[in-house]
Each structure stands twice: as C-alpha cells, then as structure tokens.
Amino acid sequence: MNGFIQLPWLTLLVLAPLGGALACMAWGRRAAVIAAMTEIAIALRLSLGQKPAVEAWIRFESWPWIKTYGARFSLGMDGLALLLIWLTVILMAVALGISWPRYRQGGYYALLLTSCSGTLGVFLARDLLLFYLCWEIMLLPLVLCIALWGEARRVEAGLKLLLFTLTGSLLMLFAFLTLYILHGRTTGDYTFAMQAILATPVAPELVPWLFGCLMVAFLIKVPAIPLQGWLPDAYQQAPLAVALLLAGALAKTGIFGLIRIVLPLFPDCWVGFAPFLAGIGLAGTIYGAWLAFVQDDLKRLIAYMSVAHLGFVLLGIAAGNELALQGSLLQLFSHGITISALFVLVAFVERRTTVRQLPELGGLWSRAPRLGALFLLFSLASLGLPGLNLFVGEILILMGAFLVRPWWGAVGMVGVLLAACYTLRMVQGVLWGACKGGEQPADLRHGEAALLIPLAILVLWTGLYPAPFMKLLDNPVRQIVLQLTSTGGLP
C-alpha cells in the first residue's frame, strides 16, 4: 500500500513501549523519550497509510501464539481504535513530559511505558486472552506507581485501586473462561478469537450471570456510580502523570470494553439493561457534579469532573442511536484530551504555588497571564462551551437522548448546568480574586507550553471542525447500531 514497506505496525505499536520499559531499566529514563517518539511515528504511519474505511478493519494482524489453547496474537484496528490509540499515545507523551522535572528513576518511566503498552493492547486486541493479558498489564504498573511514588497515603490508595479493579478482572476472567468453554463445547473449536466467541449462543440461564460479571468488570474501570469507591483516593494520592493516565486513557478502556465485548455478546440483555445504564450515567453526571462542586482539592475536583463527563458518555451509549453513539465515542477522545490538559495545568499551578487547595489559591491571571489563559481555555472546554471540543459530543449525546426518552435529555441538561457551576467556581478560585502567596510565580515556560499547545490545538480542532474525527467513527457506529437493531432493539 502506497509503496511503503509493510511492517507489522500494530504489533510494533503495542510492543515498542515494552521495549522502551526494558531500556529504561537498563539505561535510565532517556529511553522513555525515544519510546514515546517511536510511538508517535508509528501512530502517524498508521493514520496516514489507511484505506478508506469501508472494511471493518483498517488493519488486522494476527500471529500464532498459544496454539494448544487456540489463542492468537491478533490485533485489529478500526476508526474507533485509531482514535483511542492517538489518545493513548498523546497522553503517554504528556505524562512523560510532566513527570520529567520531578522523577528521575528509570523504574518509574518503565512502569508508565508498560501501562501504556497494555492500554494500546486493550484497544487493539482481537483475542480474548490477549485482551485480558493487556487489561492486567495496563493496571498493575499504575498501582505500583501510586503505591511507590504517590503522596502521603499512597499505599492505602494503591491497594484500594488494586483490590477494586482486580475484583473486576477476576469476574471478567471467569466470564471469559466460561465463554471459551461454552464455545468450545458447542462448536468443538476451542478458540479465544473474539470474532468467534462473540457469536457464541449462550444458554439463557447463564446470560444474566455472564452479563453481570462483564458489566461490573468494565464499569469498575470507568468508574460508574456504585463502583467508584477507589476513585477519589487513587486520583488524589497518585502522581499527576498516573492520575492523568487513569482518567484520560484507562477510563476509556472500560467503555471500550462495554461496546466491543458486552454489547455484541448480549445484545438482547443490553437493550433490556439500557435504561439502567442511562440511569447509572445520569446518576454519575449529577453525583460527580455535586461532589465536584464542594471539593477544595483541585485534583479531587477534576476527578469528580471526570466522573460527571463519563456519565454523559454512558448515557450516550445507553441511548444507542447513531447520533448519541457518535457523540459518545467522540466524547471519549475529547474528554481524554481536556481532562489530561487540566491535570497538567494543576501540576503547573502546584509547581508555582506549592498548593492545590482552592481557598489558598487565587489571582493567578494577574501574575501569570499565559498560564491563566490556557487554564481558562481548558476549563471552558470542559464545561462544554460551543466551539470547543466537549460541546460537540455533549450536544450529540443530548440530542440522541432526547430522541429516545425526553426526560433523559432533560436530566442531562441539568448536568450541563451543574458543569458550568463547578467549573466556574474552579476558574474563579484559581484565576481571579485576591493574590495569595508572597512571591511572584513565573509565567508559562517554553517547555511547559510545548505540552499544552498541541492539546489546545486539538481542543479547537475538534470543537470547530470535527468532521475528520466523525468520519473515523462512522463505521464503528454503524456496526454498533446494526448489532442493536438486528435484535429488534431500541427505536
């Protein structure tokens, strides 16, 4: 294609950070930069050399792996996966960037890279065993990062996160193994290939159990409302880069899993569950907004803000029409960009004033105008100002929700309103008001601007001209709608 030499780009994309991690162990943290640059180069190559998205997969690679158990190392990329790969790669670069001045140990960077490798694997895997493997590889390094480099109560926070997510993982493993055995028994072909397993006819008495297991497993990762116990501590105690990855990339894997595994597997059950899912999403929006409004710690505030936004995404998925799904999937990308930019800004503010508490902050605009301007831009983006990225997704989701059940949309609007409340409170507390603290904080430096400017460009691009992103999502959305309607699903 295009005269390029055909390399297994997807495989390279997944394995390069792992190689980088090993190099970090051996030669120190500089290897991480090389790994990040390699990743960006591969991602560029993947998005340039793509075919028009008519086929299901833009690119598919499959290698023999464990023949005895019918598992293959197969990776497939469609538009949604490409978008999320870009998100992961960008976040990885940003995470390395904000850690650079603060952490020197190679081990820290090795863990971050390993986790990114797992995340990319989750987005690409087309084999259940590989998916599970990557799912775990993604999580554990971040737990170690939190427990080793976090703040005062880091061990507790890390173990809490580990226990929550591991419970989910084990439920998922149990469901996967059951599916594997069921598929093997009915067809005689013991395989972990997603394509085959997702078509397994499951005995009706098992369906609710498996559906429940998988649902809980993925919703823990999002995290959705009754399962969010790990979130505040983990975000608050984590190093900023880890909080950024958790909110920006890992939360997306939960929703990605819902769409890619639960929905095709149990479309009937899904349709029945959709109102509950919408309820969970709306509850998340309101509850996250409520809690964000009363937080003083900026990191916690952004953590709850993230819960609120992800509630919207769940609402869109539950609505299940083309409009809402477009919005939800685009929102995955937009939310990742915005939330990570906000985390970066918190890091910069903390670097200058040494505090993160709203009552102790204020007057940043007058002293560091460029930093203040960017803070304002990303805050406005996160409250859904038209012309910025989150607005596009939000309006699509709300329109879609109105079509299905008007009151979903109405409650969603309340969520938007609340978003304005807590975001403006944050902006007011940080940027305006009396100057606190003695010395004059420096304005944005060039290196710091280099982290934020690309994110700002993406925010404006997605907000003003989302068509290229929507085009990527066309095919995946159509597929989901097809899966839903083929079972006589929602209107």
Add this chain to the structure above:
Amino acid sequence: MIGNILGLMPMLVLFLGSVAALFLPARRSLVFGACCALLAAATACWPEPPGAAETPLIATHLFARGCTILWSLFGASACLLAGRYRRGSRLPGPEFAALTLFTVLGMAILSAATSLVSLFLGLETMTLGFYILIAFDRQNPTGAEAGLKYLLPGLVASALLAFGTALVFTATGTFALPDAVTLSMAGASMHGIALLGWTLILCAVAFKASLAPFHLWTPDVYQGAPAPVTALLASGSKGAVFAVLLSSAPIALLLPMRPLLTGLAALSMIVGSFAALPQTNLKRMLAYSSIVHMGYLVLAVLVGGDSGLKTGLFYLISYAAATLAAFGLLASLSEDGEEPQQYAALEGLARRSRWRAAILGGALLSLAGFPPMAGFMAKMVLFTSSLSAGFRELVILALLSSLVSCYYYMRPILAMFRRSPIQGCLLPPSLTEGVVLGLWSIIMLTGGFYPEPIFLWIASLVP
C-alpha cells in the same frame, strides 16, 4: 536387560553421583553435584530405548523421564545456590551435594512409581534426605527446630502410608498402582477397607504436600531451613508427590475420595490465604502461600485424565520456577548464612540492586498470578480445565483466594521499593547464582508471554 538399564540410567547417575560427591574436596563438590544432576537430566532426555520394558516397580515412560528432568534441574539449582552457604561455612559441601542428589533420586523414584512399594520407597528416600538437609545449618537456632518439626510429622506420615498400603493390599491383593485403584472401585469385595487404605495414603501424601489441615509443619520448616533447601523442598518434593497423584495413582477416580479431595483443596485455599495475610517474614509468607498453591494443584488431581495431567504439570513448572527464583534470590542476598527474611530487611533493595529486586518482584507477581508472568498462564489453564470438568465452586473459591493473595504478595514488593536507611553495597551474585536466577526468570517470562513451547513439551510427555 540393556533396555532396562538404559531406562534406569538417570537414577543410576544420581545414585552414583551422590556416592562420588562424598569423596570430593569441598570446593568442587557442589558444582560436581550440579553437573551430576544435569547429566541425569541429559540421560533422561535420551530417547526411549526400543527394548525398554516396564520394570514392575518403576516406569520408564516419557512422563516419568520428563519429571526426572525437572527434579534434576531443581536439584542442580539447589546445589548451585548453596555455594554462598558453603563459603560461609554454614554447610559442608560434599555432604550437601550427596544428600541433594539422593533426595532428587527419591523424587525420581516417586514420580515414576508404578507400585505402592516404590511409592513408599521413593517417598521415604526423598524424606530421609530432607530430614538431614533441613537441619543442616547447625549455627542456625531455628534450623534444629525446623528439622524436628519435619521429622515428627514425617514419621507419622510414613506410618500412615505403610498402614494404608497394607490395607489396600489386603483389599485388592496387588501393589501395582493403577490396578490397585481399579480394584478398589465400588463393587469390589472389600471396598470399605480399600477406601480406608486410600484415605490413609492420601493423608500421608497431604502431609508431604502440606495441604491443610496437615500443613502445620510448613512455615517453621520453610523459615528454619537454608534457602536452597527450602527451594528444593517447595518445588521438588511437592512436585513429585503431585506427579504421582496425577499420573499413576489417580485416586480421584475413586468416587468416595472426591469429597475428601475437594475438602482438602478448599480448606488449603482458605487456611493458606488467611494465614499468609499477616505475615511479615518472606519465607513464612511463601510457606503459607504454598499451601494455597497446593490447593490449586488438588484441582488438577480432581480433574484427572490427560487434561488434569497437562495443566497440573504446567502449573507445577510455573510454580516451581517462581519459587526457585524467589528462594534463590533470598540465598543470593544472604550474608554469612543470614537471610534477609523480614520485609523490613528487604527495604531499599530496589535501590541497591535493581535487577534482583525485579526478579524477586517478578517471582512474587508470578505466584500471585499476574500477567504476563507464567503464574497467570498456569492459573488460566488450570481454571479452564477445572471449569470444563465442572468444578465451578472450587474455581470461584480459587479466584477469590488469588484475589486475597495479591495483598500478601504486594507487601514485600512495596517494601523492596521503599526508601530505607539501610545502606551499603550488596555482594554481587556469584556466577552460579546468576545462572540459576537467569534460567528460572526466563522460564517465568516464557511461560507468561509465549508458553507454547512448554505446552508442546508437556504434550510430548503424555502420549
């Protein structure tokens, strides 16, 4: 005749090596012991001679030979790891090498046993070696205690085994293993007596494999014995016991024994998990967690057949690799025979020696069953085969206990990475220690990332 001798070659090598090691100078004896074990492994790799008939006591089929390879590798590792203890004059080299080879011989006989007599013989040969090996370090006050704690339950287990064998023989009139099981099935004339005999044998085996409630000796023995001996005890002796249960003594075929096995498995998982939680001593924690792992292996015994045999053996290999790496690392950290057993003593290890911290961390994660380590693949495979054999409740219990296990395996890992005032350089690992640690780390990673070669090797052992 020649065929038989060729078939028994690995055992002959082990035996002659163990005698010869006694006459060597202390400096060379350990390496000689390791070489003998490797030679035995090599002769076991030799393709089966065409005329090899089954001897009445010891099988020479591929599975038995494959097991011999494993035990020999474990024995060689133990010998190579003991160098530091010999130099610190904690161990006499020749005797250690001789006893290790003798113990490995016992394991080889045990896993190749086709008769109740050779089962008894193998188990006693193995245990006899361990009685001495565990208490070998006479300067260590806990060593003698550990030796005694292994000796007394060991003697009880021997008595149970002998009595059980007698009862089974009374009921069935044969010592031959698969036949004795078949003849004890329902409808046999002296069904009850045979079952009583098998129950006693199972109890003896549970002592050796430290299944709850027969596990009480385990933590003290693990703690008191020198780390290389603990490594061999944890990997080899338990492995050999399970090898015989998986292959030639399929007692899970006896339906009345199944509730007993289920109970042993469930109890081991529960007791081991809860007892391991509060530990602050690495060796004691590994002891309790080994009880949990043995509980998982009982699942393989319950599944039985080819699938149980294959998954059980893979689980054994991955468990042994992680255990040998963990205890090997402890041995390589010991100074003058004092091992840093407490978590507090491990603090700051990552800063002082990051590769060793990575290996110990990897071993513990593998035991916890985290991908991409071998432990995950092993659990996945084992739980899959148990689920498809219909042991859903036990699998759920096993999943729960591996959830709990994450907590106790994470604690030493976090300790290693914690900053600590302990300064000073560590002695670099010697070449032999490096070889052993490297070998088992590679197996640990291969088993997690690309286990296909190991699966194929196991499949080639089971016709």
